[in-house]
Amino acid sequence: MPYGTVNADLMTTSDGVSSSGLYGFKNRIINGAMVIDQRNAGASITPTTSGDWWGCDRWRYNVDQSSKFSTQQSSVAPAGFTNSTLITSLSAYSVISSDVFTVGQVIEGFNVSDLGWGAAGAQAVTLSFWVRSSLTGTFGGAINNSGFTRSYPFTFTINAANTYEYKTITIAGDTTGTWLTTNGAGIRVYFSLGMGSTRSGTAGAWAAGDFRSATGATSVVGTNGATFYITGVQLEKGSTATSFDYRPYGTELALCQRYLPAFVATGINQTLPFVGCGVNSTTQAGTYTFEVATRTPPTGITVSSASHFTSSRPSTGVTVSTAINFAASSNYACQIEIKAASGLTADVPYLLYSNSASGVMLFTGCEL
Amino acid sequence: MTEPIWKLLPDVFYRPVQVVTRTWPDGLSESCLVTAEAYLAWLEEGNQPEPADEIKGE
Numbered sequence: 001m002p003y004g005t006v007n008a009d010l011m012t013t014s015d016g017v018s019s020s021g022l023y024g025f026k027n028r029i030i031n032g033a034m035v036i037d038q039r040n041a042g043a044s045i046t047p048t049t050s051g052d053w054w055g056c057d058r059w060r061y062n063v064d065q066s067s068k069f070s071t072q073q074s075s076v077a078p079a080g081f082t083n084s085t086l087i088t089s090l091s092a093y094s095v096i097s098s099d100v101f102t103v104g105q106v107i108e109g110f111n112v113s114d115l116g117w118g119a120a121g122a123q124a125v126t127l128s129f130w131v132r133s134s135l136t137g138t139f140g141g142a143i144n145n146s147g148f149t150r151s152y153p154f155t156f157t158i159n160a161a162n163t164y165e166y167k168t169i170t171i172a173g174d175t176t177g178t179w180l181t182t183n184g185a186g187i188r189v190y191f192s193l194g195m196g197s198t199r200s201g202t203a204g205a206w207a208a209g210d211f212r213s214a215t216g217a218t219s220v221v222g223t224n225g226a227t228f229y230i231t232g233v234q235l236e237k238g239s240t241a242t243s244f245d246y247r248p249y250g251t252e253l254a255l256c257q258r259y260l261p262a263f264v265a266t267g268i269n270q271t272l273p274f275v276g277c278g279v280n281s282t283t284q285a286g287t288y289t290f291e292v293a294t295r296t297p298p299t300g301i302t303v304s305s306a307s308h309f310t311s312s313r314p315s316t317g318v319t320v321s322t323a324i325n326f327a328a329s330s331n332y333a334c335q336i337e338i339k340a341a342s343g344l345t346a347d348v349p350y351l352l353y354s355n356s357a358s359g360v361m362l363f364t365g366c367e368l
Numbered sequence: 369m370t371e372p373i374w375k376l377l378p379d380v381f382y383r384p385v386q387v388v389t390r391t392w393p394d395g396l397s398e399s400c401l402v403t404a405e406a407y408l409a410w411l412e413e414g415n416q417p418e419p420a421d422e423i424k425g426e
Binding site: 051301302364 | 387
């Protein structure tokens with residue numbers, strides 16, 4: 001028979017699972033099951049320049065060399081999951097000392113403020129995930145703070161090729177360093193796809209400095225055609241990995257849209273949350289209202305194609321857009337400019353509709 | 369795909385901030401503040417934006 005203790009309002013089971021981690025926002029990772037992919041809709045992307053690239057919502061790639069791997073949302077997943085992220089190596093690249101290749105997620109400070117990191121009493125966390133690779137051996141990753149002055153490199157072992165395995169890593173809370181509890185970067189979680197020696201550190205211990213993986217970890221980009229799948233990623237408070245926190249799809253999408261407000265059409269003539277007003281015969285401008293308050297005001301818009309959207313007002317038909325431009329924003333809405341070749345009228349209201357099932361409008365600059 | 373050149377957008381009353389835009393050959397278009405990360409990174413590579421079009425009366 002299970003037993004445990006009840007201390008005031010905190011229940012703790014005999015295996016150390018605390019009720020504080022079982023309710024509410026147990027998993028601090030957003031889209032850990034890789035079900036949301038607003039940017040790419042399952043399409044493969046290849047990071048063709050060094051810098052930051054985005055795959056499934058909230059999952060970010062840091063790459064120091066171009067075109068070393070491709071990535072996409074995958075339906076190859078372990079039991080209980082429908083999706084994963086797949087990374088495929090495009091060459092047999094030998095990393096140089098300064099190279100960084102990671103897939104990871106930066107957790108907003110507000111969402112880890114209860115951990116008390118950076119002071120005595122810092123709470124332990126447990127990272128758990130499902131992983132599968134064509135390679136076997138010891139792989140690496142790391143936890144970092146916002147300023148990359150604190151790092152906890154970790155390892156995990158993949159024992160069998162092309163087979164999903166469940167991994168858990170418990171990390172003692174960091175009692176030093178600066179850990180943001182704001183809308184900035186709270187905790188950075190990285191899985192290494194290939195790491196230079198400069199950014200590799202000793203596994204299983206906190207260190208001052210910027211380490212994104214453990215020394216000696218397997219390099220996915222080092223083997224041409226190597227595959228690496230990951231899903232079910234969970235970071236929770238406590239020293240025990242509990243079952244994956246399945247959240248409603250709508251909840252997960254809303255959580256993602258705090259970092260990437262988006263309209264993704266599934267057909268034509270679908271209404272956008274937008275009301276505008278004609279400026280002249282070729283321009284209307286108006287406000288797109290976000291479903292979720294964003295982390296920070298967006299700084300830009302990416303549109304699949306301006307022609308995928310039309311301006312419309314009652315009884316006059318539609319006018320196909322020729323350009324859609326950012327104008328101004330807040331955490332709640334974005335002012336945008338819609339251009340057309342002709343046919344718009346000043347001082348009359350306009351709505352905005354999809355003109356293609358491929359229409360996508362992304363509001364950028366809110367991600368971490 | 370060759371990376372297109374960013375272009376400044378003209379100042380207008382409903383756009384109180386300076387914005388740039390570019391369109392890729394496949395139709396994908398981007399527009400952002402001149403302080404956005406992606407644009408700043410592009411400038412750091414030594415690139416310069418195209419000037420804004422003059423606004424003509426209608």
